Amino acid sequence: MQSTTSSLRILIVDDEMDIANSLKRFIIKSGFDAISFTDPLLALEHFTLLHNRYSVIITDLRMPGMSGLEFTNKIRKINPSVRVFLISAFDTSDLENNSNYKTAKIERVIQKPIKFSIFKEILTNVLLNDNNKINNI
Numbered sequence: 001m002q003s004t005t006s007s008l009r010i011l012i013v014d015d016e017m018d019i020a021n022s023l024k025r026f027i028i029k030s031g032f033d034a035i036s037f038t039d040p041l042l043a044l045e046h047f048t049l050l051h052n053r054y055s056v057i058i059t060d061l062r063m064p065g066m067s068g069l070e071f072t073n074k075i076r077k078i079n080p081s082v083r084v085f086l087i088s089a090f091d092t093s094d095l096e097n098n099s100n101y102k103t104a105k106i107e108r109v110i111q112k113p114i115k116f117s118i119f120k121e122i123l124t125n126v127l128l129n130d131n132n133k134i135n136n137i
Contacts, residue, residue: 008123010056012036013043013071014087015063023058023114030120040066044074051079056126061088072104083107083126087114 010027012034014020020036027034037043040063047054057075059068066074072084084104086092089112095101108122 008032008056008126009054010034010058010123011043011047011054012058013040013063013068014038014058014060015040016060019060019112026116026119027123030123032123040068040071044071047075048078051082054079054082056123057082057084059084059086061086061092062090067100069098069100069104072106073100076103076105080105085110085122087112089113 010032012020012023012027014023014036015038017038020038024034024036035046037046040059043059044066047057057072059071061068063071068086068088072086075082075084084106085108086095086104086106087110092109092111095106095109107126110119110122
């Protein structure tokens with residue numbers, strides 16, 4: 001029997017390879033399926049082809065070539081229901097005033113360094129909410 005957590009597929013986008021790989025390893029170790037990219041353009045191309053496979057996207061706010069908000073707004077045009085978590089090492093208190101932030105419909109902003117215990121709890125809650133939606137149909 002397949003674990004319920006394995007049905008949650010996560011796309012990670014962070015231009016820092018160490019962070020992208022660490023997140024991916026932790027997520028997989030926690031029982032979820034994950035793939036990571038360090039280039040948001042490649043991640044967008046991948047998502048465009050396989051958008052129905054992903055329940056959650058985790059993206060860095062500041063990346064070269066395309067910000068996390070720009071990336072998310074492009075994702076929303078492809079799949080408006082995917083959940084997106086924005087991660088950042090920078091101050092995010094001014095995000096609410098950003099028009100790109102409002103249209104991106106970010107599920108949650110997570111500050112770096114990421115506390116993996118809290119991160120796992122967030123992902124588990126997403127999965128439980130998704131399963132409750134399915135069971136209530």
